Amino acid sequence: MRRSSPIAGTALAVLALTGLPGPAAAQQAVTLEELQVTSPSPIGPLREGGGPGTGSPFPPGVLPVVTGTYAPVTVATQAQIARDQPRTLGDALFDRPGISASTYAPGGASRPIIRGLDQARVRIQENGVVNNGVSDLGEDHAVPVNPLVNDRIEVIRGPATLRYGSGAIGGVVSAENNRVPTVMPPNGLSGQVTTGFSSVDNGRLGAATVDAGRDGIAVHADGFATAADSYAIPGGIQRNAATAAQGGAVGISAIGDRGFVGLSFSHEDALYQIPGGEAERDRTRLDPRQDRVLSRGEYRPSSGPLEVIRYWAGYSVYRHDEIGIGETGIDGIQAVFKNREAEGRVELQHVPVFTALGTLTGALGLQSGRRVITTQLESFLPPTESRADALYLFEQLAIGHGLRVQAAGRIEGDRLSSSVTQFPADFLPIPGEDPAQTARTRRFAPKSLSLGVLQDLPDGFVASLNGSYVERAPTGYELFSFGPHDATATFEIGNPNLQLERARTVEMSLRRAEGPLRLDATGYYTRYTGFIYRNYTGILCGDDFASCGGGDGLRQIVYQQQNATFYGAEIAAQYDAIPVGNGWFGLEGQFDFVRAQFDDGTNVPRIPPYRVGGGVFLRAEGWFARVNLLHAFAHTAIAPLETTTPGWNDLRAEISYTKPLDPAVYGASEVTLGLQGRNLLDDDIRNSASFKKDEILLPGRNVRLFLTARF
Numbered sequence: 230m231r232r233s234s235p236i237a238g239t240a241l242a243v244l245a246l247t248g249l250p251g252p253a254a255a256q257q258a259v260t261l262e263e264l265q266v267t268s269p270s271p272i273g274p275l276r277e278g279g280g281p282g283t284g285s286p287f288p289p290g291v292l293p294v295v296t297g298t299y300a301p302v303t304v305a306t307q308a309q310i311a312r313d314q315p316r317t318l319g320d321a322l323f324d325r326p327g328i329s330a331s332t333y334a335p336g337g338a339s340r341p342i343i344r345g346l347d348q349a350r351v352r353i354q355e356n357g358v359v360n361n362g363v364s365d366l367g368e369d370h371a372v373p374v375n376p377l378v379n380d381r382i383e384v385i386r387g388p389a390t391l392r393y394g395s396g397a398i399g400g401v402v403s404a405e406n407n408r409v410p411t412v413m414p415p416n417g418l419s420g421q422v423t424t425g426f427s428s429v430d431n432g433r434l435g436a437a438t439v440d441a442g443r444d445g446i447a448v449h450a451d452g453f454a455t456a457a458d459s460y461a462i463p464g465g466i467q468r469n470a471a472t473a474a475q476g477g478a479v480g481i482s483a484i485g486d487r488g489f490v491g492l493s494f495s496h497e498d499a500l501y502q503i504p505g506g507e508a509e510r511d512r513t514r515l516d517p518r519q520d521r522v523l524s525r526g527e528y529r530p531s532s533g534p535l536e537v538i539r540y541w542a543g544y545s546v547y548r549h550d551e552i553g554i555g556e557t558g559i560d561g562i563q564a565v566f567k568n569r570e571a572e573g574r575v576e577l578q579h580v581p582v583f584t585a586l587g588t589l590t591g592a593l594g595l596q597s598g599r600r601v602i603t604t605q606l607e608s609f610l611p612p613t614e615s616r617a618d619a620l621y622l623f624e625q626l627a628i629g630h631g632l633r634v635q636a637a638g639r640i641e642g643d644r645l646s647s648s649v650t651q652f653p654a655d656f657l658p659i660p661g662e663d664p665a666q667t668a669r670t671r672r673f674a675p676k677s678l679s680l681g682v683l684q685d686l687p688d689g690f691v692a693s694l695n696g697s698y699v700e701r702a703p704t705g706y707e708l709f710s711f712g713p714h715d716a717t718a719t720f721e722i723g724n725p726n727l728q729l730e731r732a733r734t735v736e737m738s739l740r741r742a743e744g745p746l747r748l749d750a751t752g753y754y755t756r757y758t759g760f761i762y763r764n765y766t767g768i769l770c771g772d773d774f775a776s777c778g779g780g781d782g783l784r785q786i787v788y789q790q791q792n793a794t795f796y797g798a799e800i801a802a803q804y805d806a807i808p809v810g811n812g813w814f815g816l817e818g819q820f821d822f823v824r825a826q827f828d829d830g831t832n833v834p835r836i837p838p839y840r841v842g843g844g845v846f847l848r849a850e851g852w853f854a855r856v857n858l859l860h861a862f863a864h865t866a867i868a869p870l871e872t873t874t875p876g877w878n879d880l881r882a883e884i885s886y887t888k889p890l891d892p893a894v895y896g897a898s899e900v901t902l903g904l905q906g907r908n909l910l911d912d913d914i915r916n917s918a919s920f921k922k923d924e925i926l927l928p929g930r931n932v933r934l935f936l937t938a939r940f
Contacts, residue, residue, distance in 0.1 A: 289853035289885065289901075290846050292803045292817070294742035294749045296691040299635055299681035300387020301738055301751045301799070303328065307380050307421075311937040312885065312905060314377065314425045314434060316455050316472065318353065318402055321376045324859055324879070326821035327751070327799030328384055329837035332916045333368035333716065335927055336430070336457055337472040337501025338515070340364050340372055342918050343384060344753070344797060345823040345836045346399030349704045349761075354393065355404045358523055358543030363568045363602065366610065366706050368920055369508075369716035370566070373497050373519040373547060375476060377423065377436035378451040379406045386751075387736055388679035388697050391621055391639045392594065395675045395701040398732055407440055409491035409525050410447035410482040414440040421939045429907075429931035430460035430470075445484055449493070452477030459504070462926040463911045469509040470925075474499035480523075490526035495519075505924030507782075508715070512560065513553035521545040536580045542573040551607075551715075556772070563715075565605035572598035584626075591624035602705065607772065609712035609721045613647040613705035631685025639677045643702040646670040647709040649725040650774075656722065656766055656785060657778045664774060671708060675700035675729055689743040695736045703727040707761055707788045713772045717920045719763070720770035720783040727790060731758040745805040745813075752798040760793040762833065765870055784870075793833060797823035803846075812849025817857065818842065824866070834868035837918045838876070853903075854884045864917035874917035880909040885935075897938040905933045 289312070295302040303325050305313075315321035319330030319339025329342040343351050348365045355374050362373040376382060383403045390397035420439040426432065436453035452475075459470040476498060482491025498518035503509070523543040529536065551564040574596040582589040596619040603612045621639035628634065649669045653659060679697035686692055703724075710723035736753040763786040771780035799821040805813035820841045825833035844857020859881070864874040885903025892898045907928070908914060914927040 288812075288848055289887065290848055290855055290883075292747045292749070292801055294740050294747050296740050296742050297683075298387075298389060299683050299693050299695050300385070300389055300736060301327075301740070301749060302386075302389075303384040303749075305376075305382040308901075310376050310379060310382070311421070311423045311901070312883065312903060312935055314423070314427075314933060314935055316375070316377075316432075316434070316457070316474065318372050318374055318376060318382065318404070321382055322384060322402070324840075324842075325384070326749075326801050326819050326840075327386075327797070327823075329916070329918050331368040332919045332927060333921055334371075334472070334501055334503050335460065335470065335925075336432075337470075337499070338364070338369055338371040338503075340368065341384070341402045342837060343386065343400035343402075344799075345795060345825050345833065345918075347918075349396060349707065350399035350701070352390070352393055352397040352401045353404075354401060355521075356406065356409060356523055356525065356543075357403070357541040357574065359393075359570065359572050359598065360404075360521070360543075360545065361568075361570075362517060362519060362545075362547045363549070363566045365704070366566070366602075367714060367716045369503055369515065369551075370549065371499060371501065371515065371517050373517060373521075373545075374404045375436075375453050375455075375474060375497060376404070377434065377453045377455070378438055378478070379404045381405050387734075388635065388637055388681050388695050391637050391677050391679055391697075391699070392623070394596065394617065394619060395639075395641060395643075395677060395699060396704075398699050398701045398730070406451070407438070407449050408451065408478045408480045408493040408495060409523055410440060410442065410449050410480055410484070411489055411491070411525075411527075413442040413447055413484060417441060417443055419940065421937060423935065423937040425933055425935040427457070427931055427933045429928045430457040432457035432933075442484070447482045447484055447491075449480040450477070459502070460928045462929045463913055467504045467925055467928075469502040469512060469514075470504040472499070472501040474501075487531070488526065488528040490524075492522070492524045495521045495523070497521075503716075505921045507718070508553070509924075511553040511555075513551065513715075515549050515551055517547065517549035519545055519547040534579055535577055537576075537578040539576045539578070540574065542571075544571045545569070562606065564607045566608065567603045568600065570598070570600045572596070587626050587628040589624060589626050591622065594621045594623075595619070596621070607713060607715075609710050609714040610706050611648045611709055611711065613645065613709055615646075615705050616644045618642045633683045635679075635681045635683070637679045637681075641673075641675045641702070643673040643675065644670060645703075645705050645708060647705060649709060649723070650711045652722060652774075656768060656787060658775045669709075669725055671703070671725065673702035673729060675702050688741070690739060690741045690748075693736075693738045693740075695734070697732075697734045697736075699732045699734070701730040701732070703730070703761060703788075710788070711774075713770070713783055715783075718783055720774075720777065720780075720785045721763070722785065722787045724788040724790075727761060727788060728759055730761050730790070732756070733758075745815075747803045748800075749802070750798070750800040752796075754796040755794070757793040757795070759790040760827070760833075761788060761790055762793075763787075764789040792828040793825060794828075795823060795825045795833075797821070809847060810849040812847070812852075814845070814847045814849075816843070816845055818844075819859075832866045832868045832871075834871055835918045835920070836864070836866065837916075838862050838864040838874065844881075851887045851889075852884070853887070854882075856880075856882045861914075872923055874915050874922055875913070877912050877914040878910055879907065879912065879914065882906045882909060892940060897940045899939045901935075901937045903935055905935065907931045907933070 385401040434455040438451040478495035480493030619641040681695040710721040768785040770777040822839040842859035911930040
């Protein structure tokens with residue numbers, strides 16, 4: 230039973246559907262961005278994903294499998310977000326196969342890690358436009374995207390990431406919402422309100438989205454507020470771990486027969502503490518705030534060589550202060566980070582070309598961006614400006630009999646400007662001499678190519694094989710860092726002579742989204758030439774270079790390059806085993822691992838553990854219940870100076886009931902009430918991919934009450 234879902238985060242999205250008849254209706258203006266997502270075996274009527282506020286097109290707990298893409302796309306649906314109620318993107322994705330998170334400050338700062346890659350290799354975006362803040366500079370920095378107001382979160386890997394840039398070499402985390410309205414809501418009005426309480430941290434939250442439209446004008450508004458105390462861990466409390474955040478957005482669009490154009494403004498601010506070690510003793514906390522303007526639009530000519538013209542554009546102003554007790558013993562601002570960033574992208578999708586081999590569809594894209602980072606007080610990065618311009622092309626040939634072939638290419642021009650410091654060869658200070666600083670600009674021209682094959686198989690299975698060659702330019706902090714970084718307890722020294730990082734990847738997938746079995750299985754192998762990493766020199770420093778060799782607080786690291794190999798697999802599956810009423814009792818399981826080594830035989834640091842999990846579920850007559858266990862094996866394949874991480878078990882359970890209502894009587898069309906438990910064994914959970922794993926535990930036993938109403 231097939232249902233269409235607006236999964237709009239991959240390059241193939243602009244290629245998958247090509248021929249809508251006649252002048253498009255307003256609601257068809259965005260269908261070219263949709264991927265075909267298939268639901269499981271029918272268990273009753275599914276609500277169509279007709280727009281925000283209408284709920285997920287999947288029944289509760291169903292594994293969403295995207296079969297129309299050349300590489301896997303992990304989706305966290307709106308209904309799943311409403312049940313899990315994550316406060317960060319890392320929290321929302323931590324337990325998905327192939328994905329982990331930094332968990333530096335759980336609930337406050339936790340950035341997704343994809344296949345063992347993070348920071349400069351994972352792009353964070355919202356509605357197609359980059360929205361990192363400065364989270365890529367340090368694990369203690371929050372991502373300025375709150376999951377609670379999103380319609381879905383997508384994690385995109387493989388060739389489709391060429392649409393967004395070499396900074397997405399590891400993958401793209403894309404938050405999708407309706408802040409710029411793209412369709413008219415059903416019956417002119419729709420929305421969702423959710424609230425919840427969590428026992429582990431006295432967590433309180435509320436979020437609401439509203440969409441309205443009439444006479445070709447659609448408007449959107451959303452808002453959220455969250456607060457939590459320091460969370461409980463087995464045997465105590467993880468001190469200095471409280472969080473609070475609030476924000477919202479308004480947007481408006483004009484929607485017509487041939488497209489739409491819209492604009493939104495959003496604001497977000499937060500205050501969160503950093504637990505563990507010196508940060509806890511100094512009562513360290515950060516207060517990020519961001520203002521963001523976003524515009525996007527689409528136009529479909531009635532004739533000519535172009536079928537669709539689309540654009541995305543955004544500008545954000547971000548700042549956070551790092552507050553705590555300094556060396557003087559006074560509680561105050563110790564460091565300031567500011568980020569101004571603009572990005573725009575235009576895509577031109579041509580009309581289908583009918584050839585002897587099959588139908589050719591494709592899109593040409595142009596992208597441009599500028600980023601300016603400024604810092605004050607105790608910062609490890611001097612003011613840095615980055616510019617990037619790119620041209621990319623995707624072409625797909627539908628040969629027939631379910632066989633499709635895609636080729637893609639991208640070329641960029643990157644320019645990074647800052648100041649560099651001339652260090653002695655041994656990175657030790659020379660008494661009486663300060664290292665000289667000079668201005669420097671580096672230019673790069675990374676080029677990337679990919680080729681993919683997608684084949685429909687019997688019984689609803691889809692297989693894919695991809696190969697890609699991707700080049701990544703070093704980032705500003707990899708080139709120009711110089712100074713103490715308290716978040717990682719390091720004294721960071723950039724390498725202004727770094728060269729392009731090159732990755733060659735082969736990836737195979739087998740997926741199925743219809744019938745009683747849903748399956749999403751992928752294996753991959755990546756060979757890096759010039760993998761950029763932080764190398765510990767063995768020298769300890771204080772807060773300035775003159776203290777290096779005689780300090781005792783910060784490990785001195787220098788950015789260097791070495792060849793490396795990554796390989797791994799990620800598998801998720803569900804099976805509807807026994808019919809129960811209008812639903813099913815079923816089984817589910819997952820497994821993922823990543824192995825990463827340098828050519829000298831040492832291990833890449835901070836790699837997630839091998840994980841396996843499984844359980845049972847029941848969904849019928851509006852009820853959904855689940856019990857499963859996720860086990861992480863001990864992580865012993867460690868880098869020099871790392872410590873091993875013990876394994877852990879996360880026993881989880883959930884029960885909820887969804888009741889359809891008469892909007893004329895209750896004002897809502899549907900209400901969901903439920904309980905969810907996490908870490909019910911109250912196990913000691915440490916994250917091997919986190920800098921803080923030896924200092925903090927992740928939250929202990931937690932029971933969450935949640936309530937969601939849709940109208």
